[in-house]
Amino acid sequence: MSQQDKNTTKKKLTGTALFYSLIAKAKELDAIVLGRGDPDFDTPSNIVEAANRAMKTKDLRSSPVEGLFELRQAISDRVSKINNIDVDPNDGVVVTNGGQEAIMLMVLATTSAGDEMIVPEPNYSTYLDALAFAGGAKVGVPTVMENDFAVDPTLVEQAVSDRSTSVLLVSPNNPTASVIPTDTMETLVDIAAKNDLVVLADEIYDQFIYDGGVHCSPQSLASGKDRTLTLNAFSKAYAMTGWRLGWITGPAHLINKVKLLKASVSGPANVVSQYAGIEALTGPPDALEDMKARYHRRRKVVLDAFDSMGISYGMPQGGQFIFGDVSHLGVDSVELAAKILDEAHVLVYPGGAFAPDSKYYVRVTFLQPEAKLKEGLERMSKVLSKMSK
Amino acid sequence: MTNSKGSIEIVESYMYKDLDSESIASSYSALKSGQTHYVDVPGVPEVREAAAEWVNGYGVINAEKDNIIITSGLQESRFLATQVVTSPEGQIAIPAVANPGASLAASLRGCHVENVACDEETGLLSSDALESDVVSASQTIFLENPSRVTGAIYSNDFSTHVNRFTDQGKHIVVDTGLSPWLSSVDNMYKVDVSSADGSIIAIGELWPGLGIEPQGLGFIAAPLNVAEKIVKMKQVLSICTSTPAQFAALELSGSWKKMFNDSKSKNEIEALVSL
Structure with missing residues (x-):
């Protein structure tokens, strides 16, 4: 070149x-x-073995668009145990083709042309790609190194306008690796509730918290439960990037939108990957x-x-x-x-x-x-x- | 036809059979050896190569590896293909007799879907429909060839209409996914993707009928200029297609034709495409 x-x-x-x-x-x-x-x-061997068993013995034809019930149940149990999130596997979980598709579905489910999303910056670029695709606009809220890239609720509140429909909270953040403390998260979710915003929570790194930190899920908070869509995936925690498997949890009224979008965008996630995901969540954590x-x-x-x-x-x-x-x-x-x-x-x-x-x-x-x-x-x-x- | 596991049945308009043991072993072997990471956005190169060769036998001509994007199934193919050649304020013409997946995919951002009346017997668009004001006003035309409802096909001379559309700057997306079920593709209109700046795209399932479908494996065959845009969109949408599916398909691709024809000969597959 x-x-x-x-x-x-x-x-x-x-x-x-x-x-x-x-x-x-x-x-x-x-x-x-x-x-x-x-x-x-590489993906842990017990997960690979589960995929092999599934290919050999399971009826692979039957996944609904939102994912196998057994996997949705495992996800529901996981988020209850790790994140204190209470969701019904019947209408509160959608399995996706990785975290990337989950981002697109969450953004599309909550953004129409002209809507604004409040985005603490810097942030993972795919959110902006998805937002542009949906015709929405980003309203950036800066975070600074000197303050360990902490999200400032005052700046978030100042960013709210008549066109705001959602606020993105990525904790731990990508790329800054900052974690939103519980008290800040409570304030942020209260701001969302006060202004009727949907919270888009990205928790893909929730297993990787250092120095005694605590991860707080906005969907676990009383004021966040009915207004939060939470994304997670198997890629980072289980070294399963190639399998393309993730999930979104949320209240039924938002998850129904996600489910319809999933049917329009791609249909059910790879069924073999889904069985592998069940093993990842229910097998040994070693x-x-x-x-x-x-x-x-x-x-x-x-x-x-x-x-x-x-x-x-x-x-x-x-x-x-x-x-x-x-x-x-x-x-x-x-x-x-x-x-x-x-x-x-x-x-x-x-x-x-x-x-x-x-x-x-x-x-x-x-x-x-x-x-x-x-x-x-x-x-x-x-x-x-x-x-x- | 029965519903019992291991037998052959028609599900959602295609035959189904469990994946063969060699393909399972190949997928397992790949996963065990560490093929569990991200792969190239448009697909594993060897799978794209095999897919190009395969689609050239079924409704597409002149496809090469770089024309091919491996997708997470037919619906993702519909979505990616229609979204890159429509706009939210635009219009797409879709035959009134078609799988609803196309309309779902195309309309997601607000693009207006205009359902075009079809011939009652074949479910295809007649010459009159193809020259109608509705089609004329659309920036994109979506077709199924063969029709997923009737199995009828657009024949070779359909290229006259295609040439007219492309001269008018329209994009055409053709779902050729059911073409393997035809007894012959000789008379079927085929999508030529060789033009570097073309505007005709083919989509469908890859190596259907033999158990790979539940893993979600589809293709898009597109001219290079469009393929590049689709790859960029897939980067944003899903990064790549799952590795278990791609490595199973790689093995299946070598034996698919013989196994498919054997299975087809034992069943009433011809009836499926001449309803």
Whole structure:
């Protein structure tokens, strides 16, 4: 690719398209991937075995569009135990083709052309893609590193207008790894209730909370129960990204809309994946606990590396990544990510793809074995130190 | 036909049989060896290659790997294909006799669906209907070939209408998914996706009838310019299609034709497409 082509690409691509362009380049270069949210662990063997058993012995023809009842029951039990969410598996759960489809369905279910969604920023780019598709508009609410990217309820309330229909609460957040504390969550849900907003809760990283933090689900709160759609998926917690399996829970009046949309968009999720999902939720938790312990150690590796590279960060309280401030290098993060990829063959995600105000940040995931993670960070460090000189 | 497991039956207008043991073993082997991660958005390259070869035998011509997007089933194919060639304020013409999935997919963002009257016997759009004001006012035309209700087909000379539509800048989405059930596709109108800037898209199920359907596996065959847009939309919608389905299908693709024809010969499949 010529320099001119590279420059053109950098200028044109944003958000999700930019990520995929970087992923393609990383694949070409066989780079160490510290960008994409795909756990390095393969799916635990008990889950693979369950899929095999299902293919051999189950009648696979019978999934309704909202998913197998047995899986919806397992999801209902899971969210009751982990999230204190009380949902009826009959009319409170829809199984989706991964978290990505769940995002699209939640946004479509709550957004018509001209509606506004309040979005604490930075945030996962797919929400904006889905919102644009639905014809809605984002009203961004900034969060800042100096405050560990905490969501400020006062700013959320100020963002409410006559056209607001929903507020997005991602905890732990992607990419900042901030977790919304219980008291803040209560205030935010009260604001939603006062202004008749639907809460869109993304809890895909709820199993990954650090330093004794507590995860609070808005749907578990009295004022949030009847106005919250909650997304989760098997990809991150069970290393099942390829299986494409997730879920949405919520009150019947919202879940019915999601169900109708699911029928329009794709029909039932892969039935073999659904049986695998049942095993993930009801089988032994050993693999998940092991992954959690490893992520905890790897997080420390990235934090130490950031410290040594002079990269500032808000303390990551959850998730599988750290969002670091590289403004001292004086280079836009899209350009920086391209440079690190070209020179060090390491993929990190540019913050500018998550929000315009984050153009001097990078997101580094710790989804590689520790040795490979360290190697990637060392290579990145060499590029940065050359730039600092 | 019976409903017992392991036998063959017609479900939702297609024959069903459990997935063969080789395809199950192949899928299991792939999963066991770690093929449990995200794969390329348009599909596993080998599956796309096999799908291109397969669709070229059933209602599509000149498809190559890059024209193919592997989807999470027919409904996702309908959704992606219709959404990239319609707009919320636009209009799509859909035959009044058609599977309702097409209207559901196309109308989701407000695109107006205009149901066009069909020939009573065949369920196809007549020449008059194809030249009607309703079709003329639509930016996109959706067709089933064969019809999912009657099994009737648009014949080769339908290309005259297609050429007229494309000259008018219209997009055409053709559901060719039932074509494997025809005794012959010789006289059937076929979607040519070879043009780099074309506007005709084919969609359907992949390797149907032999147990892969419940895993959700569909295809879109599109000219490169449209395929690129569809891939971008699939990135946002679902990232990729599930790996258990794709690896099972890869194995199934090699033996599908023989197994399908064997199964078809033992059942009354011809009746399905000549109702």
